[in-house]
Amino acid sequence: ELESTIPPITVPAWASMVTSKDPGRLGFYGFRNRADYSYDRMRIANSRLVTEDTLWDILSRAGKKSVLVGVPQTYPVKPTNGYIITSFLTPSTSNQYTYPADLRDEIEALVGEYMLDVNNFRTEDKDDLLQQIYEMTEKRFTVLKYLLQEKEWDFCMLVEMGPDRIHHAFWKFLDPQHPKHVPGSPYANSIEDYYKYLDGQIGEILELVGDDTLTLVVSDHGARHMEGGICINEWLRQEGYLTLKEEPAGIVPIEKVEIDWDRTLAWGAGGYYGRLFLNVQGREPQGVIPAADYERVRDEIVHKLSQITDERGTNIDTVSYKPQAVYQEVRNVAPDLLVYFGNLAWRSVGSLGHGSIHTRENDIGPDDANHAQHGIFIMYDPRSGGRGRVEGLHLMDVAPTVLDGFGLPIPADMQGKRIAYGRG
Template identity: 60%
Template sequence: MLKLFKRRTPRRVVVFGLDCAPPAVLFQKSSEQHPLGLKDRLPNLSKLIDEGIHGPLSSSIPCITVPAWSCMLSGKDPGTLGFYGFRNRADHSYDRMMIATASAVHEPRLWDILGAAGRTSLVVGVPQTYPVQPMNGCLISSFLTPSTERQYTHPNDLRYEIDRVLDGRPYDLDVAEFRTEDKDYLLRQIYEMTEKRFAVIRHLLREKPWDFFISVEIGLDRIHHGMWKFWDTQHPKHEPGNAYQEAIPSYYQYLDQQIGALLDTLDDNTVVLVVSDHGAKRMEGGFAINEWLRQEGLLVLKEEPRYEGLVPFEKVEVDWEKTTAWGSGGYYGRVFMNVAGREPLGAVPARDYEAVRNELKARIEAIQDDQGRPMGSVAFKPEEVYRRIRTPQ
């Protein structure tokens, strides 16, 4: 007897990226042990958690937006990709830095791999997608795009389709001045941006062919940066009973509703993932790595800063011939050694490189806070955490 087998319809994949989403907020219900847990207030995300597989995953080192999203989508670590943050050394000079745009990504990302196999992708808001590059499908770039006056979509005509979907309202790549003290203005921006993005996403999923879809919502990152102290009762600047206590939970609920509406349109042959690049927590203080290096005698200035308070590194004059190391980075500290024969005025002899580096690592990890308590700082040597290390030329 001849038995006919019907070929299975290829499965499709949907990825919801929530930039800056802490696992503890999504995975835990609110309790005395987990005061920031929101799982019991997010029915759609909770259903995915309860009926699927979930757990905390390690992010990239460093765990910030760039390079984390490109690491996730290429399967390569920052050393292999050759960038470690938004700004990276362009060469071995002291002042030339480059911005890690899409042009810095030389490894294929998931939609590139799928496109080579004939599959179609929809990509919305993923960092490091500007300048826009050709791909098999549709792409809308991210908050790292200068403005929508530039080409921010592929194909370029998609921008006019977006205009029609939004009835002429401008598409928002990001919110302006997310560190503003005008919190009502910030919240309006975040909600308007998110509402527009999901309207466009619904249109794309409904009208375009696709095998793989991914979006990254940057609004969560922006509301965390701007509103965390109002929510977290343990934050040093928290004021009980403030008017914005529910701002962050309410936005999570709004995102949950938007995601739920999209889930209702998907069939059972679709795999759904919810992912994040890094988490968030309250800021209890700051550490100026270059000031510490200066106090340790490892970074020497030609004269004392002429300004009071925090002084940008670019505003001081460094005596490079007497300087061992200097740092760069916003939410992490990349420390560069000033090596003779490599940097223009290198002070560390090449033969002493490893010994000096070991001492520097030990001193960083022994740093204490202003109360004399160990800070728990961890310093990584690149070869300890990366398979390959691409360095500036």
């Protein structure tokens, strides 16, 4: 197992993996982050926000060439010593998604229109989605094999989004414990069949790179079934922390609701985990909470969140994290609390107008799975004859391990450690 970041989300987890810096040090906590302490300015966590050295930055300075395919937060592309094909976070293939720019011509001559992602994984058209997942994965591996054979490289990193998409879309067919499980579904083996397909593709890559190559198979997070959603802003209204100027007409995103900031202490954002923000005097434009009461209010909310139950009155075991307690430092504008509803069994729903704090439907489309704190880790090290299981590994250990594989020094400010199973 490989422990992920808090939160275990694509952004910031992959960036933490390739920099060996936690999200607080990186200064971003999800795909969208508050740009400042205003109520509405947000910024997207693209490559420009990654200001710490990545693995390929360090390797480039050491004269090593990298091949990067599908790695999040590589768009907009930055010049590097090697080749880049950006990730699903790229707006579209009409944008420059390769480095060098003319690599795009080689890719499209090879596979036609390149697929950065499926069109929409939150869909009920499962047949079409399955076809897209396989097509996307086939194209990605075809491109990777081409680059490995035709380009000069020392380090290669592929991020395949297929597992994430198939987990979110097909988990209920696999898992009898899922609240929406469909017994006897023709999609019951969809995830397992895709795993087998991936295994074959990885096997072909291993044949290409040979037995003398340090190889890691990792994920940025795990996956688990999702019970439903907790409507974080409905809960904040219910508890008296959030006040609206008028009732929403139907289900409405919080960004479209008029909030009475002079009477609001807190508001939240949706996603696979909850982000909760406090309205603090001297910090937010219409702050209400005196700075001296900040910790008291935050602790009060943590306690109340821990008491949330499901519809039957059973405590769902919600866990809340203060950024200052889980990161070495906190840069830019972090949430005041990072909330795992039901310890990630429930997602956070940010919209209002549900009439309840519970929902079994996702406000942005069907989704069967949430992220889990631990993902996968497999390593083959040609310098070691060892075989077995290693405990206590963290996603931030990957970058030091790769640098060690090249015989390069590990920067002192990296937070992870090298993984050295079977050797000193």
